[in-house]
Amino acid sequence: MKKRSTVIDVARMANVGPSTVSRFLRGVKVKPEIARRVAQAVETLRYEPDQTARALRVGRSRTIGVILPKVSNVFFSQSVQTIEEEARKRGCAVILLTHQDSLHQQAEHLATLRRYRVDGVLIAATARTTRQDIESAIHSVPVVAFDSFFSDEVDAVLLRNREAGRVATEHLLRHGYANVTCVTAKPEIYSFKERIAGYIEALAAHQLAPQLITAPDYEQLKFVLAAAIRSRNRPAAILSLSDFATLTIFTTFSELGMKPADAVPLIGFDDFGFASLIDPPLTVIRQPIESMVRYAMSLLFSRIDGEMDAARQTILLPGDLICRKSCGCV
Structure with missing residues (x-):
């Protein structure tokens, strides 16, 4: 099995120091000729940063956890697409799990997300969920409730x-x-x-x-x-x-x-x-699915980045009545 390339391998091929490679990979500006050599070495060696190691160093995993009841539901299947778009814009990956309306399964998923050191959690919680359930499982990780409400001490985005x-x-x-x-x-x-x-x-x-x-x-x-x-x-x-x-x-x-x-x-x-x-x-x-997701993701990342005060928000969005013939309209 071929050994995984490291920053040191990239640095040797590009004839620069490892710290220069790290700066380049973080998006810090370096001289054009050095940037060209490092980029070529990264491509040749097929180097991929070790995100787990990076998470341990900087305290951020660049992942968010999403727990939904199921994705066969139209509302949630459409939500997932926008969730992934919003996460990708911010350079984050999504770990998607479904609880199938089971409190036990939801608790297991929260424990899994904690082990993976996710930066935040978006959750459409099952019935009978409490704030204590969430906090005991995920501790201080930011949480936003989506299409569910279980505490006025947790941010939430809901339909009216x-x-x-x-x-x-x-x-x-x-x-x-x-x-x-x-x-x-x-x-x-x-x-x-x-x-x-x-x-x-x-x-x-x-x-x-x-x-x-x-x-x-x-x-x-x-x-x-x-x-x-x-x-x-x-x-x-x-x-x-x-x-x-x-x-x-x-x-x-x-x-x-x-x-x-x-x-x-x-x-x-x-x-x-x-x-x-x-x-x-x-x-x-x-339901305004895209708007609900975008509000929820904005809230979540604001909490992750520490940009908001301690006051929790509940955002309520209106639905639209779309009249067709099944109700008796002609």
Whole structure:
């Protein structure tokens, strides 16, 4: 196995001192002729700096940890692309892990990120997470909560979830649907709890009782929803709280043999790729994913660089109601 090249090897080939090579690699200006020789030696030897050793010397690993529930979710899969772009702009790599809504798995991932000496952590925390959970696992490493909220002592970037739930529900009520039903699995998730609260507020303003269809997971949700659609008190309209819930709803409609004309009016969350192409095109609350990620990454790197005071920030961004035909709009 070929021995890995070192700074000393580069210095010998370029006929300069090791400190000159180090300055060049850090971006410090050196004479053009020296820069040319060092660059040529780096390329010839295929030299790559040892980032682990550098992290031990300067206390920075140039990596950030990202913990998400899963990446099959449209919101999080789209978020990852922007997270990587923002990290790359700052010369950092990303360690991406998923907790699958498991507190135990989340704790293991936090411990892993601590061992890798990440400079900061962006986390969409699972339900029942506490600030103490995070601090005990990651200690003084800067943390920003993304699409989740577990403490006002931790920076967070969120959708205005309650407002979004209220706006979507009010839109369905304006269409004249009295029995608007809210559908989701895992209602204990922070964003879902807030959307449900907004839904209930909108109904209360019209003296209407909430109708919730929930389940511990999406497979069970399908059976609960099918029973509700077959019942005498069938939903007049549905507010779906996530792309997974919306997929479950469409799967249920299909398994019940419902044609598009028979489908229950519907508003979903997240404007996934084919939302405008299905029949009827889906009305959604579109989340400002890129803006949310950029705010979160800016917060995180400001904490890493020590540019902010101790006061924690919670940044709330509005969603957009994108009206298509599934809600009854024409």
